[in-house]
Amino acid sequence: MFMKNINILTVFVVLTGFFLSIFILGGCGPGETPARQGVYRIGDEQGDWGYPTPYAAYPRGPGMVRTSYIFDSLVWKDDQGFVPALAREWEHDQEGRVYTFELREGVTWHDGTPFTADDVVFTYEYMKEHPTNWADLGSVEEVVELEENRVQIKLEEPDAAFLNNIAGVVHIIPRHIWEGVEDPADFRSPEGVIGTGPYKLKDYQREKGYYQYQAFEDYYMGTPFFEELLMLKVSEPQLAVQRGDVNYVQVQPEALDQLEDTDLEIIQGTHDWNLKLMFNHQESPFDQVEFRQALAHAIDLDRLVERALRGHGLPGSPGMISPDSYWHNPDLPGYEYDLSRTEEILEGLGYRKEGNYFQREGEALSLELITSA
Structure with a gap:
């Protein structure tokens, strides 16, 4: 329920997704110092990210x-x-x-x-x-x-x-x-x-999404490990790294099942893209703090992670800061999934449960959810 002139607050971050980084690694025995390498190729679907x-x-x-x-x-x-x-x-x-x-x-x-x-x-x-x-x-x-x-x-x-x-x-x-x-x-x-x-830009081709970096031999922290870095646009990251066209790509978590039995090294971590549930505080019933709290208790975040992200993600936390953020305070109280608590709060606001829905003054509670396609 949105208006042109709206006052919106993110009540909590619903989900924080994971990314998978996939590497092709060269061999090196235990305790050995790896020798300096030549070219390291990084694949990216987008390609160009500007000069x-x-x-x-x-x-x-x-x-x-x-x-x-x-x-x-x-x-x-x-x-x-x-x-x-x-x-x-x-x-x-x-x-x-x-x-x-x-x-x-x-x-x-x-x-x-x-x-x-x-x-x-x-x-x-x-x-x-x-x-x-x-x-x-x-x-x-x-x-x-x-x-x-x-x-x-x-x-x-x-x-x-x-x-x-x-x-x-x-x-x-x-x-x-x-x-x-x-x-x-x-x-x-x-x-x-x-x-x-550590690197100098040797070549940049905007149309191809191509970046070629050359090691700066006089870098104050020491000579870079790779002599060159290449960033290339690839249309199919997973296939590109499996074929050996590139050494590194990022893929979506749903690709994990197809990669578990390969020789690739997979590193999983969170990224800064969050899915949020936001309310228009100028519209009833979202202008009531208690109503927003009731909704928070009605959402099973763990189930959302399993179904929407196939388990590759984190349940959100209250406020605008995701749980993997540098600024996140883990001591803040959250909203546990608790339908009985939701019902209790709504009853305190004058709603009554009728079958599978709530109603007040003879009118069923109906909410409009707007989402991008």
Whole structure:
């Protein structure tokens, strides 16, 4: 039941889906250090995700991945937390408003130009003037070069998510290339993909969805393991990896049964695409908190995972944050599947159960569910 002018709140994430990553792996004995490899091929159904600069790439995960091979941020994140990238150390004041970063020394851009603190200052100032889709720098008050390898970033107010949402997301760009660029979204020259990251862009073909990356031998974290990375458009990912055309693909969970008896390595994990149930709070009966709670207790999330995702997913959690999110609070109370509790709440709202439906004042309870095809 929707109107043009609506006030919608996600009551809970219904399902969080899984993805399957499939690898073809070369042999290596226990305890052996793997030798450096030549070309690693990644298959993708979509193909093109834009020119891999902070401004021209697709403004979500796939675009970020393709850009991150070329450009680095001040910090990065692994499964344990934040780790050094262009900044080897950082600290903040007691209030959490001023961050000081000590940058790595000896870092060079892909064209051989030394990376400096001035590039960091320039990047943040440039991206405040020319916003990207990746980070909102409106909270950044000032960026100052303290020394040749130290930068201080002052925020307008404390921000606990600064490292996650800004310092770990903003790709540092070189002043000597971008300073004169007035329209960054249209800047798609070879100079536009000069970064400090582990790979240089060797070739890009938009029509074919083709990305060819070459290892940056002077990368500050060491020589990359693969000499080249290729990202290719494939129409049938599962067949492409089984034939050996590519080394890596992602497939839908329903393909799992067909792959279990193969020699492929399968890694299963969650992704950030959620299925949500949303209500129009301006329409009765959704304007009643108790009614929305009754609906929440009436949905068997475990059964939904089994039937809709074939068991490859997670039941949702209350609110807009999925249970696999970095921001999820597992201590928040949920809504267990409990039809007796649903009936109890509805009766408290004046509804009475008549057979298989509820009615109030002689009118059956009927809800309209709108979904995309």
